[in-house]
Amino acid sequence: MIKVNVDISHALPFVDGNAFKGIEKEVSAAHRSLIDGSGKGNDFLGWLNLPTSIPAEMISQINEDADRIRRLAEVLVVIGIGGSYLGAKALIDALGYNYPMIYPNPDFPHVLFAGNNLDEDYHYDLLKILDEKSYAVAVISKSGTTTEPAVAFRLIRDHLERKYGKTNVGFRIIAITDKSKGALKKLADAEGYRTYVIPDDIGGRYSVLTPVGLLPVAVAGFNIENLVNGAKEMQDHLSGTFTAETNPAIRYAAMRNALLRNEKAIEILVNYKPGLVYFSEWWKQLFGESEGKENKGLFPASVTFTADLHSMGQYIQEGRRNLFETVLSVDQPLNELRIPLDADDTDGLNFIAGKRLSEVDKMAELGTRMAHTEGNVPNIRISVPVIDAEVLGQLIYFFEFACALSGYTLGVNPFDQPGVEAYKGKMFSLLGKPGY
Numbered sequence: 001m002i003k004v005n006v007d008i009s010h011a012l013p014f015v016d017g018n019a020f021k022g023i024e025k026e027v028s029a030a031h032r033s034l035i036d037g038s039g040k041g042n043d044f045l046g047w048l049n050l051p052t053s054i055p056a057e058m059i060s061q062i063n064e065d066a067d068r069i070r071r072l073a074e075v076l077v078v079i080g081i082g083g084s085y086l087g088a089k090a091l092i093d094a095l096g097y098n099y100p101m102i103y104p105n106p107d108f109p110h111v112l113f114a115g116n117n118l119d120e121d122y123h124y125d126l127l128k129i130l131d132e133k134s135y136a137v138a139v140i141s142k143s144g145t146t147t148e149p150a151v152a153f154r155l156i157r158d159h160l161e162r163k164y165g166k167t168n169v170g171f172r173i174i175a176i177t178d179k180s181k182g183a184l185k186k187l188a189d190a191e192g193y194r195t196y197v198i199p200d201d202i203g204g205r206y207s208v209l210t211p212v213g214l215l216p217v218a219v220a221g222f223n224i225e226n227l228v229n230g231a232k233e234m235q236d237h238l239s240g241t242f243t244a245e246t247n248p249a250i251r252y253a254a255m256r257n258a259l260l261r262n263e264k265a266i267e268i269l270v271n272y273k274p275g276l277v278y279f280s281e282w283w284k285q286l287f288g289e290s291e292g293k294e295n296k297g298l299f300p301a302s303v304t305f306t307a308d309l310h311s312m313g314q315y316i317q318e319g320r321r322n323l324f325e326t327v328l329s330v331d332q333p334l335n336e337l338r339i340p341l342d343a344d345d346t347d348g349l350n351f352i353a354g355k356r357l358s359e360v361d362k363m364a365e366l367g368t369r370m371a372h373t374e375g376n377v378p379n380i381r382i383s384v385p386v387i388d389a390e391v392l393g394q395l396i397y398f399f400e401f402a403c404a405l406s407g408y409t410l411g412v413n414p415f416d417q418p419g420v421e422a423y424k425g426k427m428f429s430l431l432g433k434p435g436y
């Protein structure tokens with residue numbers, strides 16, 4: 001059953017109805033090119049049928065490796081950057097507890113991330129933690145040549161060898177990389193690390209349902225079968241329907257393109273759950289890297305309400321009118337908490353005594369939508385009943401599919417990222433890398 005609902009009724013008044021119908025036709029054409037594989041970047045469509053083609057043996061193998069890591073390590077360090085860590089971080093944060101003391105799941109290894117920046121203090125602090133904890137490492141790089149994870153792996157391998165002895169570290173390392181290319185693959189073969197392959201035809205930001213995302217999520221103790229099943233359900237649903245009315249990905253892609261053509265060039269993904277902050281980061285990479293090229297694309301931004309209503313809320317309500325909101329709305333929390341009655345009512349809050357916190361949160365969401373749409377901020381609402389592995393699987397596939405449709409509608413190749421290379425050349429020449 002599809003649990004993701006896309007409501008564009010509070011965005012429609014901001015676009016011309018006929019123009020929207022025209023864009024819907026363009027997105028339906030993009031849908032055809034995606035499904036028949038005739039669009040740009042069609043050598044990177046491995047993600048399209050991935051959910052229905054993940055072998056059951058691979059899931060079992062990942063769960064077995066996760067069990068093995070759980071037995072030998074208190075911490076799993078996931079080394080990777082961009083698409084090689086954001087999906088795992090997004091899922092573990094969304095499914096786990098909110099506070100570090102019981103984060104992410106008290107009975108399973110803590111999953112810590114490295115190699116997604118070059119900050120010395122961040123990595124110094126990590127090594128301090130690793131001095132005290134037993135640990136294993138998942139080093140993830142599709143190209144096997146990205147600087148940040150390679151530097152972090154060098155630091156952590158050195159730490160592992162000093163801590164456990166040079167000949168005693170191989171079984172603590174899992175490499176997830178290309179099947180044949182790259183320095184990481186060479187090292188993994190030479191040292192005999194357990195490896196998983198990132199398929200050639202799946203780019204980093206579309207790789208969360210490969211071992212890149214599945215292994216760390218399984219180690220953290222979450223159900224990867226349910227995650228993949230959710231994605232399968234969404235794959236079946238989106239591949240077979242062709243109108244904005246029946247296909248939520250067409251509806252979403254058509255509306256964001258319609259708004260872009262109406263000078264709404266910034267899309268803000270809004271959530272009301274701190275546990276979804278990294279889901280927004282994953283979404284930003286997906287859309288930013290897929291669409292931001294050839295001087296085109298929406299700028300993907302994100303906020304977490306109600307916290308950011310007290311910071312970015314002012315701009316959204318009254319700043320430059322070039323933005324719209326896409327609210328990721330979760331109907332039900334997992335736990336129940338009611339606001340107590342206070343005999344003195346000194347804070348004047350007895351008018352909400354007895355209500356659940358989520359009822360108040362929902363009124364904040366509704367009130368914010370009313371205020372922001374009155375302030376000329378169109379609102380797309382993507383709602384789900386709860387956050388669990390199945391729903392997250394549906395959401396991930398939904399956004400991947402919608403992103404591909406949206407990129408094709410813009411006229412770009414949603415599967416390359418030529419601009420990511422620009423800074424590297426400058427950095428390498430400043431560092432004196434031979435050949436730069």
Ligand code: PA5
Nearest residue numbers: 082083084141142143146204205
């Ligand atoms: O989406 C992408 O392809 C990029 O963001 C990559 O994930 C990121 O640059 C990391 O690359 P790699 O996995 O090759 O180290």
